[in-house]
Amino acid sequence: MATGTLRVVEVTFFGTRGSCPCSGDAYQRYGGNTPSVLVRTGDQLIVLDLGTGLRALGAHVSSDHPAGGPPVRATALLTHLHFDHIIGLPFFGPLRHHDSVFDVYGPRQPDGTLDGALREIVRPPFFPVRLDTLLGALRFHDLDDGDHLAIGDAKVRARTIRHPGATLGYRIEADGHSMVYIPDHQQIGADEPDEDGALELCEGADLLVHDAQYTDFELVHKRKWGHSTVEYAVALAVRAGVGHLVLFHHDPSHDDRQLDAMLERAKELAWPSGLRVTSAAEGETVVPGAG
Ligand SMILES: [Zn+2]
Numbered sequence: 001m002a003t004g005t006l007r008v009v010e011v012t013f014f015g016t017r018g019s020c021p022c023s024g025d026a027y028q029r030y031g032g033n034t035p036s037v038l039v040r041t042g043d044q045l046i047v048l049d050l051g052t053g054l055r056a057l058g059a060h061v062s063s064d065h066p067a068g069g070p071p072v073r074a075t076a077l078l079t080h081l082h083f084d085h086i087i088g089l090p091f092f093g094p095l096r097h098h099d100s101v102f103d104v105y106g107p108r109q110p111d112g113t114l115d116g117a118l119r120e121i122v123r124p125p126f127f128p129v130r131l132d133t134l135l136g137a138l139r140f141h142d143l144d145d146g147d148h149l150a151i152g153d154a155k156v157r158a159r160t161i162r163h164p165g166a167t168l169g170y171r172i173e174a175d176g177h178s179m180v181y182i183p184d185h186q187q188i189g190a191d192e193p194d195e196d197g198a199l200e201l202c203e204g205a206d207l208l209v210h211d212a213q214y215t216d217f218e219l220v221h222k223r224k225w226g227h228s229t230v231e232y233a234v235a236l237a238v239r240a241g242v243g244h245l246v247l248f249h250h251d252p253s254h255d256d257r258q259l260d261a262m263l264e265r266a267k268e269l270a271w272p273s274g275l276r277v278t279s280a281a282e283g284e285t286v287v288p289g290a291g
């Protein structure tokens with residue numbers, strides 16, 4: 001629990017949308033940027049995924065000034081390489097400063113390194129410049145299922161998550177609080193074995209940010225598309241004894257009113273267990289272990 005007014009772990013959403021960015025009046029409240037989340041713990045900046053939300057996240061921790069802002073030292077935990085989770089990388093403003101350092105951890109690729117895969121995407125003709133023309137130090141680190149790492153005083157554990165391509169979920173523990181980030185997770189049928197690391201990561205977590213892209217009806221048509229329903233997210237959170245579930249990776253076809261309805265459905269399902277449920281909105285900050 002945070003002491004007094006000092007927030008020792010804060011989670012701020014800069015991108016909450018899955019699959020494809022969207023804009024317009026219908027997306028005002030939950031936002032249209034793809035996944036990027038800032039976790040502040042002590043003096044550490046931990047970035048979860050590098051979607052289009054990373055541009056505003058960079059401006060928030062540094063500056064949007066055309067001449068650039070102060071340098072930043074940050075660590076990213078990347079879940080996987082789908083476009084919606086990486087496309088913000090070259091727009092991370094702090095990398096325009098010589099003294100910035102950005103360490104990016106992510107899943108080892110079956111046919112090469114994380115470094116090699118991302119440098120293949122951020123280059124002409126897909127993008128006007130190459131990653132190595134950015135001025136700050138950008139360093140990539142490959143992770144495997146079950147790996148641990150420390151970021152300052154925060155302890156991080158990575159587990160493989162069921163989703164097309166090499167995909168990780170993360171648990172972060174700092175100052176007696178725990179949060180889990182699983183933005184993309186293909187749910188299983190009732191008769192299928194639960195063979196990935198999601199349940200172990202979630203066990204007793206204060207906060208779980210989880211894929212809740214589909215309704216039950218949509219899943220009938222999209223069973224193998226790599227995502228979860230609201231019902232599945234709630235069931236996993238209840239089973240793992242999570243305190244607060246945040247619905248995440250909103251479908252681009254869902255406007256604010258539909259997301260309100262999905263949140264109400266989730267609250268109904270969660271009510272008997274006492275699980276708190278909210279739905280991620282761009283610009284919102286939540287504190288693991290608070291209320
Ligand atoms: Zn995604």
Ligand SMILES: [Zn+2]
Pocket residue numbers: 080082163184226
């Ligand atoms: Zn994905």
